[in-house]
Amino acid sequence: MSEPVLEIRDLHVDYGFGDDPTHVLRGVDLTLHRGEVLGLAGESGCGKSTLAYAATRLLPPPGLITGGEVWLTDREGRRSDVLGLTDAQLRAARWRDVAIVFQGAMSSLNPVFRIGRQLTDGIRAHRPGLSAGDLEARAAELLEMVGISADRLRAYPHQLSGGMRQRVMIAMALALEPQVLLMDEPTTALDVVMQRQILEQIMELRDRLGFSVVLITHDVSLLVEVADRIAIMYAGEIVEEATASEVYRRPRHPYSAGLLGSFPPLHGPRRELSGIPGAPPDLQRLGPGCPFAPRCPHAMDVCRDVRPVLGPPRTGEDRRVACHLHDADLVAAGVGEGSGAISGVGLPPELAR
Incomplete structure (x- = not known):
């Protein structure tokens, strides 16, 4: 196993303040290794997105991190606790060391700005010395990297299909070549053909650029195909973690077995969905x-x-x-x-x- 690039230790998150908060994450431990695809699966409301937002300190109120550590290793090998970074250090680490693809590309892209401007905003903030020509060239390169023609730089989000908007979000997240890419339901509301294309492209880019991926979804069948390891969440906790093949062939937790029994097998005899x-x-x-x-x-x-x-x-x-x-x-x-x-x-x- 390669070296860890993201380590979450005993992470606790509450929603609400006062004497009776809701404990939505309770002592979560998770490790992502360099170059690995780690799948995070579970029903809606189990805490998957909360974990991603807490690990990047993007958790909106009334969410509150009440304990734990999130250790991030940058490309120079320096380890730092994300929860202890200053605001300036956190701004420098976001997009450069860790980036996130948010759930729902249409609501994440600004509808009044062209695609080109939204791609270059983050690059301009981290590399202020680049000229306008260099920024535009980098934006065009990013679009072509995810299979979109560079002439779409002047398009608005509503002029793109759902799959193209999702690809723009992926290009934006990879603009500064981060070490860790958190993907929160990246194929939600897309048809199965587009899901396949986007996931294949993510894997191809991972092999080319060498980043690590945390892929969040409720669809375990999707993770079986693309993930190296799978962590199953239930009620704010990790209940099972193993390689993708082990989870698929020999689930140990009844909840994992239930998730696997909720989708039809692609091969072999038909069986009743439980x-x-x-x-x-x-x-x-x-x-x-x-x-x-x-x-x-x-x-x-x-x-x-x-x-x-x-x-x-x-x-x-x-x-x-x-x-x-x-x-x-x-x-x-x-x-x-x-x-x-x-x-x-x-x-x-x-x-x-």
Whole structure:
């Protein structure tokens, strides 16, 4: 595994102030390595976008970072805690070291400015010595890099298709060749053909420029194809993290298995889509146990009383899971994995080792 370029440690985020805030991120730990594509998946409201905005200190009020660290390594190898940077240092790091592609290109692009101006604004702020000709040449190069003709520099956002606007957002994020690219639902509201084209282009640019990607989406099937590793989020926590192939072939958490069972397989025999029963939890009324227990078909008594800890299900295994079905101490005591000791529940076939 290559060196870490972004390390999130014990990150906590609350929405609201006073004595009763909503805890939307609770002790999130995540590491992105250089040149890696890390997928972040989960249902709407699980905290995926909040994690991206908190890591870049773009979290709008009433969001509040209450604890944790976000370590960013620049191209010279210097590590700095993003949460401790001054405003000037933060402005210098954004777009140069870490950039973000926001969800919804039409609402992210300014409708009254031409594409060329919006592409050059960030370059001008970080490289004030460039001439107008150099700025225009760089903007044209960026557009062509994402497959758009340079004559579109004078177009307004409404004159471009949805896919082209999304490509402009990607070009804008890559203008200063950052080390880390955070992509928040980059293919939302696009048809499947355009999704495929944009994702293939992102992968091609990653191979050419060497940046690392955090790809946020609710579509696990999308991540299986493009990500190196996948982290599954539920109720503001990481509940499983493993390589994309391991998550797809051998999910350890019942929530991961439920997500995978919600889309049809591209190959092999047909199977019935199972989905996930119930609704996401109310983050203000979480119980002491596993947040997924009320929706989990394999829940045990211990799941409702004790919150599982994210860790390796087996010594030496390169993955993490927060589930009592794989808790080594419970298994040793005859509870959980294959034992059926509590509530008559053993390890289901889709979670078997």
